[in-house]
Amino acid sequence: MASASLDFIAAGGNRHPCAADWNEVLLAYGSGHNIALWKPENNNHKGVETLLAGHTDIVNAVKLFRDPSSGKRVLISGSADKTVCVWIEKSDATFVPVKHLTEHTASINVIGVLPESGVFATGAADATLKIWKLVVSESAESEVSLIQSITLAPRYFPLAIALAKLQSAQLVIAVGGTTANIQVYLQEDNDFSLVAKLTGHEAWVRALDFTRESSKPDSDFLLASASQDKYIRLWRFHAGDQLPEVAAAASDPAMTVFGRSLSNKAHWIGDGDSKHSITFEALLIGHEDWIYTARWFTKTGQDAAPQLLTASADNSLAMWERDADGFWTCATRLGEISAQKGSTTATGSTGGFWIGLWSPSGSKVVSLGRTGSWRAWSYDTTEDRWLRELGISGHVRAVKDIAWSNDGTQLMSTSSDQTTRLYSQWKRDDATTWHEMARPQIHGYDLNCLSAIGATQFISGADEKLLRVFNKPKAVAQLLAKLGGTAQDAEDADLPDAANIPVLGLSNKAINALTPEEEAAAEPSEETTITKSTLDLDHPPFEDHLARHTLFPELEKLYGHGYEISCVAASHDGSLVATACRASSIDHAVIRLYETKEWREAKPALTAHSLTVTCLAFSADDKYLLSVGRDRQWALFSRNAHNAYALALANPKGHSRMILSCSWAPAHASNIFATGGRDKNVKVWALNGDGTVDLKLSIPTSAPATSVAFYTGNLAASNTLVLAAGTEEGNVTVTAIDMGDWSIKEGYQIEQGMRPSGAVTALRWRPETAREVEKAQLAISSEDFSVRLFTFEKLVGA
Template sequence: MSSGDGRGGGRGVGVKGVFIGAGCNRIVNNCSWGACDLVAFGAQNAVAIFNPETAQIWTTLPGHKAAVNCTQWLPSNKFAFRAKKLDRHYLLSGDAAGEIILWEYSVLEGKWRYVQQLPQLHKKGVTCITGIMVSQTEAVFASTSSDSMVYIWEVVFPSTSGGVCELLHLDSLSVGTKPMVALSLSELPGSTGHLVLAMGGLDNKIHLYSGERRGKFVRGCELKGHTDWIRSLDFALPTCTNGEASNVLLVSSSQDRGIRIWKMALKESLDSNQSAYRKEKVSLASYIEGPVLIAGTTSYQISLESLLIGHEDWVYSVEWQPPSNASSEGIAYCQPQSILSASMDKTMMIWKPEKTSGIWMNVVTVGELSHCALGFYGGHWSPNGDSILAHGYGGSFHLWKNVGTEYENWQPQKVPSGHFAAIADIAWGRSGQYLLSVSHDQTTRIFAPWKNEASPRDEESWHEIARPQVHGHDINCVAIIQGKGNHRFVSGADEKVARVFEAPLSFLKTLDHAISQTSDFSDDSQVGVQILGANMSALGLSQKPIYVHAEQHTPDKNVNDGLDTLETIPDAVPVVLTEPPIEDQLAWHTLWPESHKLYGHGNELFALCSDHDGKLVASSCKAQSAAVAEIWLWQIGSWKAVGRLQSHTLTVTQMEFSHDDKFLLAVSRDRQFSVFSIDKAGTDEITYQLVAKQEAHKRIIWACSWNPYGYEFATGSRDKTVKIWTVENESSVKLLATLPQFSSSVMALSWVGLDCNSNEGLLAVGMENGLIELWNLSVKRSDDGVAGAVASLVVRLEPLMCHVSAVNRLAWRNCKNEDSGSLQLASCGADQCVRVFQVNIN
């Protein structure tokens, strides 16, 4: 993980990244697995890097202003056998605005460096980048875009770390009105020094261009056969016979559900050995002669080697298995006859030729049982060929590893997971054991540290452990409320209803495993919980409970058996998880049952908060008039609406109860804040009164947060300022301090106490540009009230640790039992990322 330290103010504070959760952009070519054994993928406009060994995202690289469409490692997994001794690897990433950025990764230091942005030649989104290493320090790569242009570049890498990369634009190819969406580069066999570029796209043909290393690329020939868009192309490394490369294989896949293998053979070798070839027992199909590719003075005969039929939907990607290292020097290689394909039919397949007949067969199929995957956008081999990774429609990863020794046995493995759209809100569990997040991807997810018993230092790694809500609307806000074991939440989405969810028994027991019995609640929390889990109804939005004793009855046979209808979705099987779950378990078997709906608002819900007692919930919705902008108060338990607070004229963007629940603070798009006094008379009755209302900023107020020790609060606005206020005599509000102007709009605030006696705390500030700062706040009090507030910047988090677009919410972890010298801060943002930081105070 990235780490960064800052010094400033009265205290020394060190910050390090603990966890990043993010989903993959739902687009083909988005993901790539490099020779350095790291996987790169686009998460909104960030390039995320994860380590398949630990299933943890290491870092996100900021730089793109638009969504990242494609990534490509140099060297790629295909050249892993040559890259064993490299201490620097490079990564290319292209985005939806046409920008391509080159990054450098230092293996020894584990550090990343933004090298440069390529001159922006593409006018529209980059859809595919392909590249090959032509020597240890030189690479050639090509990029294509929906602007119907293909650009070819050469890059020379520096001999020393941090040196300058030399970039040379070799050629520009215009492909007409139908753009290319798939590319692959290869060196041609023989000693010609020529390269071949294959491209395919919307015209259903494969176009071959050849060129010298630093020369222009000329159109060679077209390969016809596919009947729909070509989605993926991949050259094998040239196969060697008697020490000399004589031919190269190209595999292509298409939306026509077919995969084709093409053979390019040196023409001379084909003529001289014609009679020898004829004697071998091979199928006639191998000799259906196609066009001839001429590169310089050499010509290559192309033939269709094989047609692979097996997928039932579009085949989005095909990839040759990376060569194994055949010598200790890492120069010679053996190209395996093995292809991985990934399709929208929810499967990945490995194809190999049969030993006797040479006919290509599907030997491994994985993924077909996942009713939730909704198809795969791409599949990739690990550099050593023992693992395969797919990324799917739900922004999810699926990884299988061959754990067999004598025979192949592919088993699912842990992968990072996260949201695949902007994350709107986060909340810590009441005892701080887990973090709950809600997103515009219409899911609610729970992330928690999972104690690793196998680890000698009893380390914990974070994982997604449940997906309580899968909804038909974008979810905007969430609040954790009191419930059995304090595991109950209310969420609000782009509908006018707030929904209440209860933790089922399967989750409570799973949480015990995750925190290894070190929790501050005992098994009492599970006593009396009769609900084991929940089922999703096929067409509805409500999640129905599955009761503990229901499983003992013999289920009736489904009357629709054998019929593929919307109603026959499989039942969930909630189980107690003893290790972090994989995507299939998360998406189907970890739902929470919905217990109540809260009706009342006139528009889409926007903000929620709960008091510290867990007895009241406040909610607000999108509003453009005072009547709609009222805040509703709901009583937990009876679920009655016990108050409608009127003050604002536009959407209330955030609300928070004071530390003793006496006041409710609300901030709004109308640039004003309101402070209400809330009085719980002990009965069901609640009285409330508007104490103060003030126009506080020049632009929308996005965020607010109370001082945990007093009646001071902070407000943050689009006008790039943070102001500190205090409630005086429970009747008026006074401005204490205005922090120096920030570099970007302030979107999120969270105040945590450090020292009750000196009334000192840390204020976390999150901005629209994704950056986070920590400020030391000390409130000075005199005999007649509050005298003022002193603020000082303690640490600016490194950009590599922060979000790459707007921070939507910040939240300090409630850790009453932990040493006060160490705190944890969670953040979420528009870049699809949930982050947790460890803040160490000296």
């Protein structure tokens, strides 16, 4: 029986400051509607371990912790679908949802937890704060009860929550959000009441975090607050009737220039033994833009001082420490140098860092940027500095299409996030893993489709009504050959070294790499320069490299369509490209052909459809071009002696609803094709020698069939066709079809935990040319932002 293993997942992170958390070896982050689990300190660089599907909208908040009473690891997630989900870990990196909390009436923005008390709090865009009690038993059963619901007044949306247990065992909750002050709630009996408002910030408060000043039992609490006013404020919670010693920074006469905002007015909370003072401790200045996250890290040992990590929209992470004189200073700054901050998105500007997290040991930090990619740094004790490490990346919008290179060594994906990404293998002695190796296209329009042309070119179509053809640059070809052990496929001297995008432009311009000597002698210019050593790496590129130095130069633009491009397909011999666009009339629902030598349109355009053509496919011998569309019909165009295509046959009632995908069988059965439609059917057709077509098999699916793909390799039995079909619900089924009696020999469905949680947009079997192949591999793209690669140990029907 067939079995599939999930080899690779590419999934970008949601751009929300609360959408990630790191506990022990596991980092959990929101990726679309899913929660991705990653082990950043795993030296094999596998990347995302799995995706948890439990929400129906974007995940905004994630908290991960180990429950002290049961020893179980707990994950709490909040989403724009207005729900909070509680997950319990069953085994390593395997969580199951045990509770769905639906009390909020708007998007969940933030979650705060206090594991030792079994209490967590949630804040939502309904301007309420809800406090919950969580009990996890040894059997991993859990009970969640709502303790209190607080309507925030004056009405504002909470964006940050921090919880702490004071020395009196009372719980305190600090809340910040779309207002400039911080509200402090104290537990009295079982209820929480507002006891203080901390003022001083001049814009929304984005992050709050508590820590103890030291591990001494009577040490004070410090609260860090970070704001869109570019400043971090520290607040001291001190037990007793006496005020703490005045902080050095607050008493420094030089600080009085900042005016009354630094006044050290004390707030008193609690009574008797539980009496505490809240005083302003320090103002941390150094960021140049909004600050999104602030996280404490406290080393073990009684005298260890806490460190604060902040992430900002100025593309930097800052680590703050208190020096011997009591002043808080920025000890380390990581991220991008200031000279690159003014660059446009097209040339790699990241739009800032949205999240910054410590590893549990404090020896590693990660940050999430605008592109959905994670950067990582680890502390090197021998060099006494932080060094860049390999992170992970992925799309941050629906992935619309994927395509393999002709030799099967590279997989490309294109997405509504306006990027095209290239994945390939990194082969080492002890491991082989998949990584994003290049970002060939960073665009200004949503990208809808792509197709590989030969070994070194690809074509993509977007919402801009034209198609663009790209060449692989030498630098990327050499990197892929070095890391993947593949043949050098870009020795052609005509290929450029690299590419860049001019400011305010959309076309990738070819540029030549410079030697360091040439760069030193070159005249300064606004265009990005690249040295020959930039991509001479012994590891996959970091995010900085991907965003700036791995663009593919544009070779050609193809015009002719009047609306957004819907699909594109290249012939197997690479001589022709067929394209179509969105259409609501016969005039626009045409298929245009372009030859790839001079890139001229082969006229006339092919007409058969009356609505949008959704998919195009050339037969294995390029003798036929198959098209399917929203008008419920499929059409066959045959090639004549002059290498021109003409309509040979059309079936206006191929399906009872729109047809969304089509695929040709491999060369030994080149007269067979399949179609999948919204009528929840996959149909297999056979073209007869007399030019007629018979329906051989109809396979029902559980939901509208959005993608079909015949396996074209050599691992299937000689009289068997293997067909993969994906649906709108994310189901993926692989079926073995007996060509003798057109019956289904065997079927295999990818299990729920591994399959996409959104609609499958494309299925592509990995080509097996020029490779020693013992296993079949299937790439899947989905509207859940993910690209997945499955390996079949044994193929159905083999």
